[in-house]
Amino acid sequence: MKKYVRGLAIVGAVTLAVAACGSKPAEDSASGGANKDFKACMVSDSGGFDDKSFNQTSYAGLQAAVKEKGLTEVKAESKSDNDYPTNMTAMVQAGCKIIISVGFKLEDATDKAAQANPDIKFAIVDSAPAKPIANVKPLGFNTAQSSFQAGYLAAAMSKSGKVGTFGGIKIPPVTIFMDGFAEGVRHYNKQKSKNVQVLGWDDAKQSGLFTGDFEDKAKGQNTAQNLITQGADIIFPVAGPAGLGGLQAAKASNGKVNAIWVDTDGCESAAEYCSVLITSVKKGMDVAVQDAITSVVDNKFDNSQFIGTLENGGTSLAPFHEFDSLVSAELKAELEQLKADIVSGKITIASKAQPKAS
Incomplete structure (x- = not known):
C-alpha cells in the first residue's frame, strides 16, 4: 500500500x-x-x-x-x-x-x-x-500564559457562570492550555469575588474531557454539546480539527454560546466561525x-x-474581531495588566505542562 x-x-x-x-x-x-x-x-x-x-x-x-x-x-x-x-x-x-x-x-x-x-x-x-x-x-x-488571560476573559464574559474546555489527547501541549484557562478563571473569581465554574477540566486532579484524537469533528461537537447542556456558555476547545466540532456546536446555539480558539487566530484560519469567536490563544509557531x-x-x-512567551510575543491573545465592542475598556485594561503581571512574575502560573528552559 x-x-x-x-x-x-x-x-x-x-x-x-x-x-x-x-x-x-x-x-x-x-x-x-x-x-x-x-x-x-x-x-x-x-x-x-x-x-x-x-x-x-x-x-x-x-x-x-x-x-x-x-x-x-x-x-x-x-x-x-x-x-x-x-x-x-x-x-x-x-x-x-x-x-x-x-x-x-x-x-x-x-x-x-x-x-x-x-x-x-x-x-x-x-x-x-x-x-x-x-x-x-x-x-x-508557554501557552499557559495567554490561556490564563483567556480564562479570565471567559469568566468575565460568561452570563451563565459556567465555562467549559476539552482537549484532543491528554498530552502536555494540550493540557497546558487547559491549565492556564482554569487558573485564569480562578484568578478572576478571586479578584471579583465570583464563582464561575470550569467544566471539562480539573487542573488540580489533571482530569477532564478528551475526544481521544485530533481528527474527529463529530466527537468534538458532541463533547462541546455535553458542556453546553451542563450550562457552559463559553467553550475553549484544545483539539485541533476535532475542536472545530466545538465551534459548530457554539454556532448552532444561535448566539447563546461563544468560544475561544487556540493556536491560530480563528477568525483568520476558520473565518466561518468568527461570529462565535471572542478571541484566540495564538501560538507563534x-x-x-x-x-x-x-x-x-x-x-x-x-x-x-x-x-x-507573552514577553517575546511567542504566544498572545488575538484581536477580539466581532466581539471588540462587547469587551469593555475596563476588561481590556485588566487583560493588559494580567500580561504585565505574568511577564514581571507578580502572577505565577502553576501548570506543570509549561516548557522548561534546557
Missing part, C-alpha cells in the same frame, strides 16, 4: 510520492529560487496541514522561509501515527537540510532520525529531547519555524530551546 506526501505548488515546491517500503521519493522541483538546492522540509502530525490550527500555523512558517530565502519546500502529511517513521525517513532520503517535526507525537521518530543523521538539522514543535541532541532545536510555547529554517540557511543554527 502506498502513502503519498503532497506538495504545494509555490516558490521552489516539491511533490513527493513515498512508498511504504521507504523507496526514494520522486522529486519535481521548480527552478528560480536563490537557494533552490536547499531543501527545507516538514512532517505534520496526523491532524494534517489544513487543520486550521497547529499544523497549518507551522506550515505557514515553512512557506514564509521558502519565500524569504528562495528555498525548495518538501512536506510530508501524516495520516496516522504509524506514518511518522516512514515520513521522517522520506525526508532524510530527499536530501533535506532541515526537517521540522510538527508535534509532540513525532518526538521518537525525530530523535532517532537526528541521531542517525548528524549532518541534517532538525527542529521539533512542542517537544524537547530528554537529553539535548546537537542537531535538534526544540520549539516550545509560524515565526519560530521560519526562524529555525533561516538560521540553518544563514549558518547560525543552535540547539538551544526556544520558548514562546
